[in-house]
Ligand SMILES: Nc1ncnc2c1ncn2[C@@H]1O[C@H](COP(=O)(O)OP(=O)(O)OP(=O)(O)O)[C@@H](O)[C@H]1O
């Protein structure tokens with residue numbers, strides 16, 4: 001049994017003025033326990049919409065989302081979320097206090113939660129920054145605090161919404177490496193959203209390619225059979241890159257034509 | 261350092277212009293120069309009259325302002341957080357905030373007499389709505405992702421209220437309190453003008469009654485300085501104690 005199944009999910013945004021907008025329709029996908037699943041699609045196709053429904057922030061209009069065989073009805077600490085921007089961090093808490101937030105809410109003792117938070121800050125390469133406030137950190141550091149905050153809470157599953165989109169190319173490559181490393185160490189199930197083919201092939205075990213909206217669906221799923229550290233210059237990497245690229249090319253074109 | 265220098269220069273030029281204006285422009289006993297006002301002020305300070313009035317006004321402002329804030333903050337938080345509370349209380353706040361506290365003076369005096377109670381009631385009245393409105397607006401302005409993050413980290417609704425909604429709203433609360441402090445000055449003077457045995461407003465009224473122009477000006481200058489100092493203190497405490505609550509991020 002898969003860990004997560006989207007069963008014929010539809011999401012229609014009701015509009016007060018103008019027409020309603022159906023972002024996704026007949027959306028079906030299954031995510032296996034322990035896998036790194038990348039959801040790839042052109043901007044505006046409905047990736048964040050899918051994540052918000054799985055996180056439990058918004059309910060599907062029709063259809064169902066199951067996790068562990070039970071329908072998702074609201075947010076839960078089973079599903080930790082790394083958000084697209086940095087507005088989810090708590091500006092009045094230091095880096096380490098942000099990371100231990102979930103543990104504090106569950107009344108984990110002060111010394112233990114501090115110790116666990118520090119360990120996760122170290123894991124994302126932020127040792128020595130723990131007493132800084134978010135406003136004092138760079139965009140990449142804030143993103144890493146979000147990741148540490150979620151990891152320290154030990155959810156069953158990680159939902160990540162373009163976590164590295166705002167970073168420069170070097171930092172992004174470094175963060176991808178770190179994340180791949182963390183995933184291999186913890187084997188937590190990940191739903192990773194991106195619009196970057198290179199990132200999807202670098203990280204994903206499977207890649208779900210979405211169609212352009214409206215009424216977006218999963219067009220196809222590519223299984224990436226590459227093991228260990230992946231290199232952008234490998235033949236295998238390029239083969240998968242091309243396969244995904246062929247699949248998404250028309251969708252990007254449609255998405256741009258639709259937007260203009 | 262340059263801020264203090266700027267302030268000093270500003271004040272010196274203010275009193276200088278006043279001095280010149282009253283000596284050469286409107287040379288009249290009805291517009292005394294600052295030298296005369298300060299001499300009179302020094303006299304009133306020495307014989308304790310000024311301090312007595314000042315303390316009376318300040319005591320009323322502080323009592324009403326603190327009570328109004330302590331009531332307004334939880335009400336504003338609740339109104340911002342819960343739709344039902346908002347719907348229930350909005351008629352009160354939206355109706356009453358358009359009746360200025362100055363207009364309530366007569367009612368206050370009828371209800372509470374001319375003693376302390378009526379003044380404190382008026383300051384509470386003038387404080388509470390601004391604090392409620394700002395606090396509720398602050399709650400509404402919280403980024404939804406802050407709440408969502410807490411939810412998926414396992415926080416309960418009560419925890420989200422205490423650990424996310426409240427701290428995220430601190431800058432808005434302090435801004436509301438600062439505005440309310442300004443209004444408290446207006447209200448207390450008006451209330452003391454009409455019905456009081458002491459206070460800076462009473463001093464103004466007596467000055468008019470007995471044509472003590474100098475005393476009127478001493479009272480006015482005291483009000484201005486007092487307001488300036490209190491507001492600086494407020495800004496300073498916002499800066500030092502709540503700097504980390506800055507709305508950025
Ligand atoms: N709250 C909302 N109300 C109305 N329409 C919405 C809402 N949220 C999203 N949409 C619409 O749904 C579509 C999908 O949005 P979504 O945010 O899921 O896209 P995305 O794939 O995450 O895009 P990006 O890559 O730019 O982040 C868009 O056309 C958007 O305009």
Ligand SMILES: [Mg+2]
Nearest residue numbers: 047048084161
């Ligand atoms: Mg998105």
